Amino acid sequence: MEGPQARRAPAPVRAMAGAGGPLPPVEAAPRAEAARRTVALRPGADLEGFRAAVRGLVAEGVPPERVAWTSDGAPDLLGAAAAPAATDAPVALPRAAADLVPMVVPHRDPERYGLLYALIWRIRAGERDLLEVASDPLVHRLDRMRKAVARDLHKMHAFLRFRRVPEAAGTERFVAWFEPEHHILEAAAPFFVDRFRSLVWTILTPEGSARWDGAALGFGPPGRREDVPAGDSFEAGWRDYYESTFNPARTNLRAMRAEMPRKYWHNMPETLAIPALIRQAGTRTAAMIEREPQMPVKRQPARAVAAMADQDPASLEELNAIIRRTEPLVPGATQAVLGEGPVGATIAFVGEQPGDQEDRQGRPFVGPAGQLLTRAMGEAGIDRAAAYLTNAVKHFKFEERGKRRIHQKPTAGEVSHYRWWLDRELDIVAPKLVVALGATAVLALTGKAVPIARARGPFRFERLDNRFQGFITVHPSYLLRLPDEAKQEAYAAFVDDLRRVEALGRELAG
Numbered sequence: 001m002e003g004p005q006a007r008r009a010p011a012p013v014r015a016m017a018g019a020g021g022p023l024p025p026v027e028a029a030p031r032a033e034a035a036r037r038t039v040a041l042r043p044g045a046d047l048e049g050f051r052a053a054v055r056g057l058v059a060e061g062v063p064p065e066r067v068a069w070t071s072d073g074a075p076d077l078l079g080a081a082a083a084p085a086a087t088d089a090p091v092a093l094p095r096a097a098a099d100l101v102p103m104v105v106p107h108r109d110p111e112r113y114g115l116l117y118a119l120i121w122r123i124r125a126g127e128r129d130l131l132e133v134a135s136d137p138l139v140h141r142l143d144r145m146r147k148a149v150a151r152d153l154h155k156m157h158a159f160l161r162f163r164r165v166p167e168a169a170g171t172e173r174f175v176a177w178f179e180p181e182h183h184i185l186e187a188a189a190p191f192f193v194d195r196f197r198s199l200v201w202t203i204l205t206p207e208g209s210a211r212w213d214g215a216a217l218g219f220g221p222p223g224r225r226e227d228v229p230a231g232d233s234f235e236a237g238w239r240d241y242y243e244s245t246f247n248p249a250r251t252n253l254r255a256m257r258a259e260m261p262r263k264y265w266h267n268m269p270e271t272l273a274i275p276a277l278i279r280q281a282g283t284r285t286a287a288m289i290e291r292e293p294q295m296p297v298k299r300q301p302a303r304a305v306a307a308m309a310d311q312d313p314a315s316l317e318e319l320n321a322i323i324r325r326t327e328p329l330v331p332g333a334t335q336a337v338l339g340e341g342p343v344g345a346t347i348a349f350v351g352e353q354p355g356d357q358e359d360r361q362g363r364p365f366v367g368p369a370g371q372l373l374t375r376a377m378g379e380a381g382i383d384r385a386a387a388y389l390t391n392a393v394k395h396f397k398f399e400e401r402g403k404r405r406i407h408q409k410p411t412a413g414e415v416s417h418y419r420w421w422l423d424r425e426l427d428i429v430a431p432k433l434v435v436a437l438g439a440t441a442v443l444a445l446t447g448k449a450v451p452i453a454r455a456r457g458p459f460r461f462e463r464l465d466n467r468f469q470g471f472i473t474v475h476p477s478y479l480l481r482l483p484d485e486a487k488q489e490a491y492a493a494f495v496d497d498l499r500r501v502e503a504l505g506r507e508l509a510g
Contacts, residue, residue: 438475
């Protein structure tokens with residue numbers, strides 16, 4: 001890879017190091033000027049090896065022109081030379097220089113290590129503000145390397161595409177192929193860990209591979225493009241979406257190539273559709289111009305709710321059928337999460353809205369907060385199977401951050417839109433006692449904001465004509481957000497509330 005070029009580094013380093021005047025004197029160890037040092041680093045980006053070598057070279061006072069850097073395992077063509085002694089003594093650098101080193105080490109230029117050591121040597125010799133001199137040849141060259149690595153990292157983050165690979169026992173993992181210009185795999189991998197932490201994935205490149213198993217990140221040998229599937233079902237859906245959002249009137253090939261260079265096209269599923277979309281752009285644009293303008297269709301959630309009320313379902317099954325086929329009134333949810341439990345249950349629990357796991361499984365209170373509720377109900381003597389559990393809002397409202405879906409609190413208007421469902425649901429189930437879990441449930445049941453701390457305990461829901469005995473307590477998700485030192489006491493208070501609910505339910509049941 002770097003080959004013999006690495007041993008030609010001292011000449012340009014020497015010239016750049018001397019630009020702007022001779023080096024200030026540096027205190028050196030005895031015989032440092034007479035002894036050459038060979039530093040053999042592993043292929044690719046050996047950041048830790050470089051740092052260890054710099055510590056040893058600085059400790060011995062070895063100037064840049066007396067160091068030969070290799071990183072391909074080739075023999076030293078100039079003869080055997082001593083390696084720097086290992087040392088843990090730190091090398092203090094300005095923040096800008098310390099930040100520059102890891103951004104240049106991944107560059108493919110075989111002279112990068114020599115250039116960086118020349119920079120460190122000059123800074124240690126007294127040029128503390130060297131990086132502020134943009135006209136200095138050494139600084140200019142290193143800054144160009146930094147920008148090239150930064151661009152390569154950005155392209156990998158933007159253009160890498162995972163494909164699903166089914167495995168035994170119904171599990172799945174994801175594999176991606178990428179051809180970076182520089183040795184950036186180890187620097188880029190943590191980005192994908194943060195974004196796809198819940199997945200098992202592998203990134204293959206011609207120089208190495210990165211694998212995340214859901215708990216630890218590891219690096220291995222190179223891969224081949226043939227090891228990555230040609231496509232999967234998700235890519236077909238993504239291409240359909242890309243084609244549907246393509247605006248032919250704004251086709252700009254120069255801008256497209258600038259933002260999405262052609263060299264990355266073979267790794268990206270949407271690029272298969274680009275040639276046909278470009279060929280059709282003129283025809284589609286002319287058709288758009290000739291078509292009569294139309295006003296966009298405005299959604300009418302209130303009208304949809306009124307239409308549901310006109311259907312007057314007579315059973316829980318009929319009501320749930322209406323809910324299932326109704327478009328979500330909050331964006332993003334994949335399905336309506338219906339109530340669960342027997343009609344005629346003595347106690348009904350009303351929460352805020354489904355969470356991520358509830359939306360995926362189609363059942364209420366199965367995520368972390370639901371599991372905590374189930375445990376607390378058991379400790380309080382309440383049989384979950386005999387109770388009815390539902391939510392004020394029937395769809396999951398969230399904000400997407402990467403692959404994670406972050407819960408978003410429903411607005412008062414959204415709670416109001418779902419209120420007819422909840423009222424009809426409670427009429428059909430006809431519980432003796434309705435437990436409001438948290439402020440959103442209280443808002444849905446009372447029609448107004450009521451402070452939980454002040455109203456906690458038995459409560460009358462006047463908006464519902466006092467048809468049910470009410471009880472207000474916190475939502476179990478509140479307990480999950482508390483610091484560890486406060487959780488135990490808050491959980492004990494929550495269980496005490498549920499014990500009161502159990503006793504009140506027995507009393508109402510007669």
